[in-house]
Amino acid sequence: MTTTSSTVSSPVQSTPSPALADDRARGVARSAPFATAAASIASFLVGMDVLIVNVALPTISRDLGGDMAVQQWVVDGYSLLFAALLLLCGNLADRWGARRVFVCGAALFAAASLFSSFAWSMGALVLGRCLLGVASALILPASMSLINETNPDPKRRAWALALWGAGGASASAVGPLLGGLLTPIHWSLVFAVNVPFCLLVLGLCTRVNPSPQRVRRFDWVGQTLALSGLVILIAGVIEIGALGVASPLAWALVGVGMVLLVAFVRSQAKVRAPMMPLNLFHVRGMQVALLIGFVMIFNWYGMVFICTLFLQNGLGMGAFAAGLVFVPSAFVTIAGNLAGGRIITARGSKFSITLGLAIMIAGFLFEFSYPSPIPVWAIATGLSVVGFGAAITTPAAAGVVLKSVDPAQAGIASAMFNTFRQVGGAVGVAVFGVIATFLPSLTLALRAVFLASALLLALILAFELLRWRER
Structure with a gap:
């Protein structure tokens, strides 16, 4: 499939002169650090907003009312719209330009955060959370496309993707911590805190060159x-x-x-x-990356959900104290993202994915094999090992997506990758939650989650090794 790339101001295609090509290359190089920083901060925001509201929900419910089902939709309204709109927004990033879509997403994220902070009812808050999901869907595929556009060199792109991944990884600890710190002041601050980050992202985007727009049918x-x-x-x-x-x-x-x-x-x-070219599913790298993305987040979200239940309901810990258990894994994950950039540069994406999956399997098996009762330090250690492996794997898988497709399809390929990830997270929470309801104790549920996660990742590792050895 051939696409035509153009900008709004240049309806007639022509071969650029060497001097003009050099100017464009220098413009891209100047944009790269600002685009990478903006994309990484946005990745942090998108990930943090999944988790920050959980700690505040009991307080919000006391102020605004609402039963358990309504509280669940405060959380799920975000992830539902986020996952469902990623494909659409990936197409928009290719059609209208990644920078334009990214800026629109950041602006909507700020507006929706303010709306949520002033919510007068649970219904209004659910609406605000849905708008945040729409904004996140605009941001995420466009952020990967921006990194791809501004970092044409593979080594620089690997580092940029590592920083982008570190932004999302750090959110897993900062979200619960910020929620626990801000909720006692007032629950509205867990939404208002997003606004300064959004303004910083918008400021950085003023230093990023406009993205190409591609003429195509809708x-x-x-x-x-x-x-x-x-x-x-x-x-x-x-x-x-x-x-x-x-x-x-x-x-x-x-x-x-x-x-x-x-x-x-x-x-x-x-x-x-x-809107989703089926030929992308025939690309070997896309097949591997999509399965990895789905299973990794399926396991991680499901594990975090069950671990939180176990820590609070099984061990009687408070929400903030339970959130502290995830802090070591966040720091280890950030270090893993940065180390992952070096590993990808030195050994390539295939090696990084294989290594990362093996480390994650080891972490899950460590937690599964630890004798009962499972102590808090063992859970924190296992989470850290799994997080380190995930940190190595995620930017490598994202890099495989970007390298496997034509640049004109980078937006939709990124959207497909992130759609599989978000759908995997929603399914993981539901499936592991159902498992917990059928088992007699949360300890058994936790062990079942650890074993199932290790087995699923082992199957993905075997598929990855076999698929890439085929000729």
């Missing part, structure tokens, strides 16, 4: 089917976790969502300009 049928299918499917999975596996409504939602997604895939094989 697949409205595909967009509608994908959006509605993902929303209904993920809502069904969430409701299975909330209502139980015997809920007819939850399974009806799952069924309708799957039918719509099948219709979406069939439509992509027929339209002239598909």
